[in-house]
Amino acid sequence: MKYIILVGSLLISSVVLSQDNASYSQTEIIYGRKDGMALTMTVITPKKANGKAIVSLISGGWVSSFDWQSSYLKSSLPYVNSGYTVFLTIHSSAPRYAIPDAFEDVQRAIQFVRSNALIYHIDKDYIGITGASSGGHLALLAATANDFINVSSKDPIEKVSSKVQAVAVFFPPADFLNFGQTGFNPTNKTDLLQEMDLIGAFQYTKWDSITNTYKVIQNKDERFRIDSLMSPAEMVTSDDAPAYMIHGDKDDVVPLQQSQLMEQKLRAARVVVKLTVKEGAGHGWKNEIDDSKKFIEWFDKYLKVTK
Numbered sequence: 181m182k183y184i185i186l187v188g189s190l191l192i193s194s195v196v197l198s199q200d201n202a203s204y205s206q207t208e209i210i211y212g213r214k215d216g217m218a219l220t221m222t223v224i225t226p227k228k229a230n231g232k233a234i235v236s237l238i239s240g241g242w243v244s245s246f247d248w249q250s251s252y253l254k255s256s257l258p259y260v261n262s263g264y265t266v267f268l269t270i271h272s273s274a275p276r277y278a279i280p281d282a283f284e285d286v287q288r289a290i291q292f293v294r295s296n297a298l299i300y301h302i303d304k305d306y307i308g309i310t311g312a313s314s315g316g317h318l319a320l321l322a323a324t325a326n327d328f329i330n331v332s333s334k335d336p337i338e339k340v341s342s343k344v345q346a347v348a349v350f351f352p353p354a355d356f357l358n359f360g361q362t363g364f365n366p367t368n369k370t371d372l373l374q375e376m377d378l379i380g381a382f383q384y385t386k387w388d389s390i391t392n393t394y395k396v397i398q399n400k401d402e403r404f405r406i407d408s409l410m411s412p413a414e415m416v417t418s419d420d421a422p423a424y425m426i427h428g429d430k431d432d433v434v435p436l437q438q439s440q441l442m443e444q445k446l447r448a449a450r451v452v453v454k455l456t457v458k459e460g461a462g463h464g465w466k467n468e469i470d471d472s473k474k475f476i477e478w479f480d481k482y483l484k485v486t487k
Contacts, residue, residue, distance in 0.1 A: 202227075203226060203227050203228075203260065203261065204224055204225055204226045204227060204257075204260045205224075205225050205227075206222055206223065206224050206225070206253070207222065207223050207225070208220055208221070208222045208223075209221060209222075209223060211269070211288060211289050211292035211293075212285070212288045212289075212292065212337075214272060214285070219270065219271070219272070219285055219288065219289075220246075220270055221267045221268055221269040221270065221289060221292075222249060222253075222267075222268040223265065223266070223267055223268075223300065224253065224256055224260050224265065224266040224267075224268065225265050225300070226260045226261070226263055226264065226265065228263055229263055229264075229265055229301055229302075230262070230263030230264060231263075231301060231302055231303050232263070232264050232265070232302060232303065232306055232308070232479065232483045233264065233265050233266075233267060233293055233297075233300065233302040233303075233306070233307045233308065234256075234259050234264045234265070234266045234267070234307075234308045234309065234310060234479065235267045235269055235286075235289055235290055235293060235307065235308070235309040235310070235319075235322075235344070236252060236255075236256055236259075236266050236267065236268050236269065236309075236310050236311065236315075237269050237271065237286065237309070237310070237311035237315035237318055237319055238252050238268055238269060238270050238271075238315070239271060239282070239311055239312075239313070239314045239315030239318060240312075240313055240314055240315070241274065241313070241314055241376075241377065241378060241381065242273065242274045242278075242279055242282055242314045242318075242378070242381040243273040243274055243314075244269075244270045244271045244272070244273050244282070245270070245273070246270060249268060252268050253268065254469070255468075255469050255472060256268060258469065258472045258473055258476060259472070259475075259476060259479075262476050262480075264308075264476075264479070265300055265301070265302055267289065267293055269285075269286065269289045271283075271285035271286055271289075271318070272285050274378070274380035274381035274383075275379065275380020275381070275383065276380065277380075278380065278381055278382060278383050278384050278385065279381050279382065279384075279410050280384065280406060280409075280410060282314075282318060282381075283318055283321055283322075283325070283410065284328075286309075286318045286319075286321070286322050287322065287325075287328040287342035288328075288337070288342075290307060290309070290322060290341075290342045290343070290344060291328065291329075291337050291338060291340050291341070291342050292337055293307055294307060294340045294341060295336065295337045295340050303483075304340075305345065306345050306346075306483040306484060307344050307345055307483075308344060308345065308346040308347065308348070308479045308482075308483050309322050309323065309344045309346075309347050310347070310348050310349060310475060311349055311350075311352075312349065312350035312351060312352075312464070312468075313350065313351055313352065313353075313433070313434060313463065313464075314353070314381075315349070316349030316350050316351060316352030316353075316425070317349075317352045317353040317354065317412065319344075319347050319349050319352070320347060320349060320352050320354060320412035320423065320442065321410065321412045321415065322342070322343075322344050322347070323343075323344050323346075323347040323412070323420055323421040323423055324412045324415040324416050324417070324420050325409070325412075325415050326415075327341050327342055327343050328341075328342035329341050329342060343421070344421050345421050345422075345482065345483055346421050346422050346423075346424075346478065346479055346482035346483050347421050347422070347423045347424070348423070348424040348425075348474075348475035348478045348479065349423075349424070349425055349426075350425075350426050350427070350464075350468065350471075351425075351426070351427045351428060351431055351433075351434050351438075351439070351463055351464070352412070352425060352427075352434065352438065352439065352442070353434050353438055354411065354412050354413045354438040354439065354441060354442040355411045355412070355413035355414060355438060355441055355442070356407045356410060356411045357404075357407055357408060357411055357414060358413075358441060359435070359438065360435040360437055360438075361437070365404075365407060367382045367403070367407050368400075368403065376433075383396055384396070384397045384402075384403060384406050385397060412442060413438075413441050413442045413445045416442075416445040416446055416448075416449050416451065417449060418449045418450055418451065420446065420449065420451045421451075421482075422451065422452035422453065422478070422481075422482045423442070423446055423451065423452070423453045423454075424453070424454045424455075424456075424474070424475060424478040425439040425442065425443065425453075425454070425455045425456070426455075426456045426458055426471055426474070427439040427440075427455065427456075427457060427458065428457075428458040428459075428460070428461025428462050428463065428464075428465060429457050429458065429459055429460070429461065430460055430461060430462045431461070431462050431463045432462060432463065433462075433463035434463060436457065439455050440455065442455075443455045452482070454478070456471075456474065458471075
């Protein structure tokens with residue numbers, strides 16, 4: 181996907197969603213454009229900011245909806261009350277768009293935040309990211325994937341790094357090649373994906389210059405390559421960001437094995453990592469927001485403002 185260049189006032193154009201709260205303000209902005217449509221995020225700015233940024237991904241089943249924003253705003257308040265500027269980010273959604281498209285948006289969002297660090301009064305070298313389930317997957321991928329920086333791009337936003345400096349997530353899928361057990365890849369199991377309403381998320385496509393259309397990739401080797409690139413555990417290197425995961429041991433949607441495998445891969449690469457197993461918890465739990473306080477401690481430790 182190609183983005184048009186965002187320059188001048190468009191970079192900071194915004195729509196105020198509500199009146200300022202006593203402790204924060206919120207503003208919707210455009211962080212990119214895709215296929216003629218705007219990609220948006222909502223900036224939650226605390227009255228007493230600490231100069232640190234958290235990109236929070238609005239995502240479930242690799243679907244991202246503005247309708248979920250109020251609940252995500254509520255879950256972001258612990259960060260805001262701790263001084264973090266939070267960027268609630270919406271990405272392109274399945275089934276119209278597949279996982280690689282959503283991840284491309286996440287990288288764009290990080291680049292946008294970094295490019296506009298002065299405007300938002302944050303340190304460009306210390307950006308954290310968080311999410312749950314598919315949002316957790318995309319956040320981990322942002323922490324492990326290759327940098328999306330393109331110094332020769334005409335778009336100034338693409339000239340900065342898409343890497344983050346810390347990540348903290350809930351119950352993330354981490355390895356599509358070894359999901360639940362070694363060697364099991366669910367991305368080609370049509371019946372399973374249909375049952376979980378996830379076929380669109382794994383409908384990888386490529387541009388066909390002859391027909392001028394996107395065609396679904398059927399080649400198994402090519403699909404395997406994309407599965408690998410979209411699996412954070414397969415992308416781990418020693419320079420990855422410190423990662424914290426919380427996962428329930430009764431999760432019947434994303435197995436605990438996924439976070440355990442991610443932990444193993446990060447430890448093997450000598451990357452700082454922590455996994456907290458929530459006993460008796462499934463795929464989400466009551467008062468999950470309380471566990472965000474543990475994430476705040478993580479970000480406090482690994483996002484150290486230098487200026």
